[in-house]
Amino acid sequence: MHLNLKPRSRLRKKPNKKMRPQRLGATISLVLFLILLPVLSVAGMELLERGSLHDTMSWITSNQSLFLLNAGITFCLLIFIYALVGSLAISGAISTLLLGLMALISYMKVTMIGEPFFPWDILLNKESMDIASLVTGKAALIRIGAIIVSIIVVLALRWIIPRTTISIISRVGLGLFSLYALYAFGIKTPLAGKILDHIGVNEIVWNQQENYANNGTALAFTLNVKNSIVQKPETYSDVAIGAVAANIESVSQAQTQPAMKKASVDTLQGKKPNVIFIMSEAFWDPTLLSNVTFSEDPLPTIHRLQKESTSGYLLSPQFGGGTSNVEFEVLTGNSMSFLPGGSIPYQQYVSKPVPSLASYFAGQGYKSMGIHSYEGWFWDRNSVYKQLGFESFKSSEHFVNPETKGYFISDAEVSRNIIDEVDKTEDPMFIYTVTMQNHGPYDDPRYGENQFKAEGNLTPQAKTILETYTQGAHDADQSLQMLIDHYQNSDEPTMIVFYGDHLPMLGLDYQVYKEAGFISTSNANAWSLDEVKKMHSIPLVTWSNFDMPKQDIPLLSDSFLGAHVLDMLHMEKPANFTLNAELAAQVPGLLSNLVVDQDQTLHAEAPESAKTLIDDYRNVQYDLLFGKQYLAGYIDHDYLTKASQPSYNAEFDQPDSKLRAEGDSGSPPEAKPVSAQ
Structure with a gap:
């Protein structure tokens, strides 16, 4: 070849x-x-x-x-x-x-x-x-x-x-x-x-x-x-935080009121009161729309409490959504004003234990529980609530055969669960509740025939949206009344703090607000400071079955609410909440684009007189969330460095529901699935 x-x-x-x-x-x-x-x-x-x-x-x-x-x-x-x-x-x-x-x-x-x-x-x-x-x-x-x-x-x-x-x-x-x-x-x-x-x-x-x-x-x-990534403030340092700690200690000593605390304990016969926060989804007062009237009062409980109890308005950092950001402000006392616009702390920053009202009350002998009538994964609450120091978190998965209304678990069902958890717990309870029933959208009359008819210069679509929302707001009002009726005759001292997370999104491009004349334009960039304030102001009411002096709260940022409630209860405030109270006395309202001073004067930016204290607030927030925890080296070390509870959610994670029932710690987790529609 x-x-x-x-x-x-x-x-x-x-x-x-x-x-x-x-x-x-x-x-x-x-x-x-x-x-x-x-x-x-x-x-x-x-x-x-x-x-x-x-x-x-x-x-x-x-x-x-x-x-x-x-x-x-x-x-x-x-x-x-x-x-x-x-x-x-x-x-x-x-x-x-x-x-x-x-x-x-x-x-x-x-x-x-x-x-x-x-x-x-x-x-x-x-x-x-x-x-x-x-x-x-x-x-x-x-x-x-x-x-x-x-x-x-x-x-x-x-x-x-x-x-x-x-x-x-x-x-x-x-x-x-x-x-x-x-x-x-x-x-x-x-x-x-x-x-x-x-x-x-x-x-x-x-x-x-x-x-x-x-x-x-x-x-x-x-x-x-x-x-x-949140940038470190230029003024942040160990020395700066040390100066803040010294100021906090001096303020705490000056504000100590042993006589008032003793009177409070005597009134309650030595019992610690249950403290129940209820953040009602998108709750707002639709009767504030000046050019709209309703066939009857949709919020009789709220309007009565505004006359009888401590009440006022909270300044929310959100509009129409971002519920978890309001939770973050209330529970931690930190402010969204110091974080990037549009950020979600629950998903970006809370990856380690963060001091909060939940961990504070746990340290005072309370059982701290979160309750939310939606799924626990939403906004990462399952993991975040552990980092905030809650002992347990009851999400919709752990509701047993819950009543639904519209698309979601009803507010009345949430009230029943609050009562049930308090009744079966021997220790006093701190409960942070988030409802879901009146979550948007509202263009579908999901409650059937609405009881409350709106009259005003509204298009048919806007009228339907407003009436559907108002029906849900009424149900929230009545769920609050259910709790009041129960604890009115209870021997358990109980305080309820009720408010919304943000104004509802009533149609696209602020449709209902614009048609009702509540705002002058649907362009948020063109709003006056007064309009910004109106579009972020949420009704706040409180109630207790023991004597508490009535206070009027013209406006208070969500991040300052915790400090205010601790003052109402005459409880000694931890370091960061003490600083909050001091700042709130000068600047009760603080948003990234709106500052409200003690005289209720509106500013586009902080007045010079408050900037030093605001810098202290920013530095402490950075120290707690991202910094080197300098503050814990000077004051409240145990509270500021407290780890998450090792038995977090053990009562709801029991594989055998019979074990949980025998332990008398709640109902078995067999909730029907709930989803947005």
């Missing part, structure tokens, strides 16, 4: 000159695709979120540098995906999908609660799906359709654009370059900072809706990455 082997070099073909134009055309197509797709993606994102072609084009023409910077960020995303996937059309489709979803979610969030889509929202998991299920309507469906069509068009280019391939080394290089560029703008490296300053980027962290509107969705989202 004879093999004629020729060198491979002799078999090589000479370069075909006809192939050169094809390669040139492919290269041009590649470059055009990589340039045009990011440009069109940015334009599409802004159109999806702004909802107006005129507004979108106006922003592009007025902010060409910002527009190109947004395109540059989406270009880096496209290149990074291309480096991973290797197919131009598929990479384009994936980037189009991601950017489209970002714009869609941001649009839905702004429409619902006035906040855009943040990087940390990615961690919401089930919460995001739950929120998405509450958004319906033509506008949302059109946007979803536009995204789907765009993805199909980009995929179709696979059969039009000449196929090009680059080496693995080149792909790795492109991927690393794009990843670094995204990282640089995300954490704002010095070079990225110079670019941003040169272009004139103005990051408005305290007003994220305006931040996104001015800078563009892609850029604003990227710039918020660094806000996931």
Whole structure:
């Protein structure tokens, strides 16, 4: 056998000159695709979120540098995906999908609660799906359709654009370059900072809706990455915290009132009172709408308590959503004002034991329990409540055959569970309750025929929304009355603190508030300070079956409520709550965009006289959440460093419900599943 082997070099073909134009055309197509797709993606994102072609084009023409910077960020995303996937059309489709979803979610969030889509929202998991299920309507469906069509068009280019391939080394290089560029703008490296300053980027962290509107969705989202990490205050140090601790000790000594404490104990015959906080979902007083009247009073209990007991208004950091942020303020005494706009402390910052009212009352011999008539995973409460020092957390999974009303477990069922838990517990109880019945949306008359008819200059849709909400608010009012009726005749001293978490979202774009004349415009950025105050003020009422002096509370931030309640009970306040009370005396209302002083004067920023104390408050908050726990080295060490309870939720985690029943510690966890509809 004879093999004629020729060198491979002799078999090589000479370069075909006809192939050169094809390669040139492919290269041009590649470059055009990589340039045009990011440009069109940015334009599409802004159109999806702004909802107006005129507004979108106006922003592009007025902010060409910002527009190109947004395109540059989406270009880096496209290149990074291309480096991973290797197919131009598929990479384009994936980037189009991601950017489209970002714009869609941001649009839905702004429409619902006035906040855009943040990087940390990615961690919401089930919460995001739950929120998405509450958004319906033509506008949302059109946007979803536009995204789907765009993805199909980009995929179709696979059969039009000449196929090009680059080496693995080149792909790795492109991927690393794009990843670094995204990282640089995300954490704002010095070079990225110079670019941003040169272009004139103005990051408005305290007003994220305006931040996104001015800078563009892609850029604003990227710039918020660094806000996931809270920056250390410039004044934070061991020495500064030591000075705060000394001030707290002097204030505590001056405020000690042994005579009042003794009188309180004598009145209760030595018993410690049960302390029950009830944060009623979206509870507000619809009769405050001045241009609307109702067929009858929907809140007779609330209105009676406002005349008879300590009552007033709380200043909530939220509107329409973000319930867990209000819990965070009330339970810890910390303020959302010092955290990035749109952040969720429960999911971002509470990963270790944090001192709270729950841990404080536990240290006073109380059983601290959280009760929520929704699923325990929501806002990570299952794990967060452990870190806050609760002994147990009764979520909807542990309600037995609960009564539902509308979409969720009824407020009346929650009241029955409160009574049941107190009755079967020998120790005094601190209970933090969060209800769910009157969660939005309200456009569907889910309670059937509404008892309360609204009259005013309202569209039929707004009227339906308001009447449905008001029916639910009435049920919350009556659930409070149920508790009062029970404890009125009880020999267990009990105090109830009842309030809402935020104003309800009554229609898209503040529809009911606008039609009722409660606000002048649906543009939150144009609200006056008085309108900001109104849209964040929540009714607060208290009740007790033992004598307590009546107090009027014109306005008090949620973060100061705990200190106020401890004062009402004549209980010695721990260090951080002592500081809260001192600040509240000067600045009772504190939001990122509104400060209310002791004379109820409204300010856009803190007055000079209060800035030093506010800095102390910020430093202590940073020390407790992120810092080196300097404060615990000076004062209240045991409270400030208290670990979570080792037996957390043991009573509800028993695999055998009979064991739990025999232990007389509650009902077996066989609750019916509850989901948002």
